[in-house]
Amino acid sequence: MARVICVTSGKGGVGKTNITVNLAFQMARKGLRTCIFDADLGLANINILLGISPEYNLEDVISGEKSISEILVHDNSGVDIIPGGTGVEKLAGLASERLSELIGTFSCLEGYDFLFFDTSAGISREVISFCMASMEVLLVVIPEPTSLTDGYSLLKVLSLNGYREPVKVIVNQAKNERFAEAVFGRFRETVRKYLPLEISYAGCLPADESVVEAVTRQRPFVSLYPNGRASLGISRLVHNLLDGPLPRLSNEKIDSFWERYANCVKHPLELPHRKPRPRNVETPTPPPEKKAAAETPLPGDASPADLISHQILNSLNRLVTATTDISRELSEFRQAIKGPLASGRMDKADERDLASQLPPVITLDFEAYVERKRNAPKR
Numbered sequence: 001m002a003r004v005i006c007v008t009s010g011k012g013g014v015g016k017t018n019i020t021v022n023l024a025f026q027m028a029r030k031g032l033r034t035c036i037f038d039a040d041l042g043l044a045n046i047n048i049l050l051g052i053s054p055e056y057n058l059e060d061v062i063s064g065e066k067s068i069s070e071i072l073v074h075d076n077s078g079v080d081i082i083p084g085g086t087g088v089e090k091l092a093g094l095a096s097e098r099l100s101e102l103i104g105t106f107s108c109l110e111g112y113d114f115l116f117f118d119t120s121a122g123i124s125r126e127v128i129s130f131c132m133a134s135m136e137v138l139l140v141v142i143p144e145p146t147s148l149t150d151g152y153s154l155l156k157v158l159s160l161n162g163y164r165e166p167v168k169v170i171v172n173q174a175k176n177e178r179f180a181e182a183v184f185g186r187f188r189e190t191v192r193k194y195l196p197l198e199i200s201y202a203g204c205l206p207a208d209e210s211v212v213e214a215v216t217r218q219r220p221f222v223s224l225y226p227n228g229r230a231s232l233g234i235s236r237l238v239h240n241l242l243d244g245p246l247p248r249l250s251n252e253k254i255d256s257f258w259e260r261y262a263n264c265v266k267h268p269l270e271l272p273h274r275k276p277r278p279r280n281v282e283t284p285t286p287p288p289e290k291k292a293a294a295e296t297p298l299p300g301d302a303s304p305a306d307l308i309s310h311q312i313l314n315s316l317n318r319l320v321t322a323t324t325d326i327s328r329e330l331s332e333f334r335q336a337i338k339g340p341l342a343s344g345r346m347d348k349a350d351e352r353d354l355a356s357q358l359p360p361v362i363t364l365d366f367e368a369y370v371e372r373k374r375n376a377p378k379r
Contacts, residue, residue, distance in 0.1 A: 002035075002115040003247075004257050006134035009141065010150025012121035015172040016140045017045040018211065018221075020118040021079075022234045023241075025220040028078035030238070032113040035072075035080040039088050039130055041120045046081060051218030058087025062094065062102065069108050077223065080112075092126050092265045099266075103258040110254045122150075123157045125269055132163050133260035135249040138202060142173045143183045152190065153272075159195045160270040165248065168202035170237065180204030203240055205233035 007020045017040065024034045038046045047053060054073050060066040073081040094102065109115055117134060119127045131137050137158075141151045155167060169187065174180035184201045191199050208230035214221035222231045249256070 001252075002109055002112040002254050003136070004115045004117070004134050004254070005136045005138060005241075006117045006119060006131050007138045007140065008119045008127060008131055008154065009121045009139065009147070010123070010152070010154040011141075011147045014121075014140050014142045014147055015205070015211075016121065017118050018049060018215070019138075019140055019170060019172065019205065019234070019237075020116050021046060021049050022220045022222045022231075023237060024079045024114070024116050025077055026222050026231075026234050026238045027114055029222070030242075033111065034078070034114045035082065035109060035112045035116070037082045037115060037117045038084040039117050039119045039126070040084065041086075041088050041124070041126060046118060047083070049215060049218060049220070050075060050081070052081070054081075054083040054085075057083035057085035059085055059090055060087070061105065062087050062090050067108075068105055077220070088126060092129065096262070096266060099262050103255060103262065106254060106258055115254070123154050123269075123271075125265060127154075128157055128161060128269055129261050129264040131158055132161060132264045133257050135165075135247040135252070135257070137163075137165065137167045138170055139167050139199070140170045140172055141183075141187070143171065143175075143179070148183075148187055151187070155191060155195055155197055155199070156272055157269065159197050160272060161264070164196065166198045166200055169199050170202045171204040173207050174204040176206060177204060203233060203237045205230050205237075 007016055007023075009016045020036060024036050027034045036046060040046075052073055052075075054071070056066050056071040058071065060071060061068055068082065071083060073083065075081065091099070091102070117130050119130050121127075131154075139151055139154065141147045151169075158167075169184055171180035171183055174183070181201065181204075188199055188201075191197060206229045208221070208225075208228050210225040210228040211221050211230050214224045217224060221228060222234050225231055
């Protein structure tokens with residue numbers, strides 16, 4: 001019975017695919033049957049990392065020309081790869097009946113111990129659907145403001161769409177373990193404040209020059225440099241996954257995963273529109289006079305020009321409100337990330353030293369624009 005893990009990130013370029021590949025290869029070295037489903041739309045990073053050129057991909061399965069077993073790429077290390085390619089997007093666009101028929105062909109994946117889904121970065125419908133359907137989600141972040149903010153955005157969309165399973169966070173390119181734990185601590189406090197999700201620390205991968213060398217040679221760094229800093233980080237991640245508590249859905253068959261995926265991908269996503277509020281805080285009701293003013297219709301004898309002007313004004317008001325909310329939300333998130341360290345075990349000198357290394361304040365172009373407007377001389 002395969003344990004399905006979705007590896008994702010809010011931002012591209014954080015090492016998500018490299019971590020997926022090396023996790024799978026490290027598990028294969030332990031004798032576990034492992035498969036990677038390349039669900040990254042348009043970017044064949046797994047092909048590049050492993051130096052492979054698949055002849056067929058998921059699109060050939062969707063068209064009925066090939067089966068899943070016929071498109072599988074068997075690496076000599078014991079890891080199998082399912083090339084997704086453009087088939088991932090077409091899979092999401094299939095009619096319900098055709099998608100249900102196709103789900104039956106994925107039963108051949110049941111024999112694996114681990115099935116990793118390497119998704120695209122961001123909050124597209126395909127990414128969120130794979131996350132929602134998976135038994136476990138691994139979120140990869142790096143200690144940079146944009147990565148943390150985008151990772152938070154992904155978690156927010158998951159929560160808005162009903163995801164309630166714990167999410168494990170991997171901090172990549174960290175200076176050391178203590179630094180990674182401090183970054184995660186700030187991130188977790190913000191998530192706890194605003195989202196009904198639990199996140200846990202899965203581990204970190206320290207910056208390691210051998211990773212770049214392995215990418216150049218198109219092989220996993222765990223096989224080329226088994227004693228490197230990054231490889232040791234992968235070993236700790238594997239240990240945490242194998243020895244940690246099993247996910248709630250670990251006894252389900254692979255068909256259940258695909259059924260959840262089919263259900264998610266056929267429904268529109270719930271996306272954030274308003275600023276987050278701390279949990280357990282009631283949302284204030286707008287003053288009656290403001291609500292009435294916003295909902296007051298135009299007189300029935302209004303001219304077409306008046307109607308158009310009214311619609312434009314309402315649209316502009318909604319745009320200003322949304323932009324202000326987004327700015328305020330990111331500002332609050334940024335301040336939370338910059339806030340006090342979660343761990344109280346360090347002395348003051350250590351805290352000052354570590355705080356100086358943590359991600360800096362996020363600068364928003366919108367805030368700079370507002371500041372320039374505020375300080376501009378009156379005409």
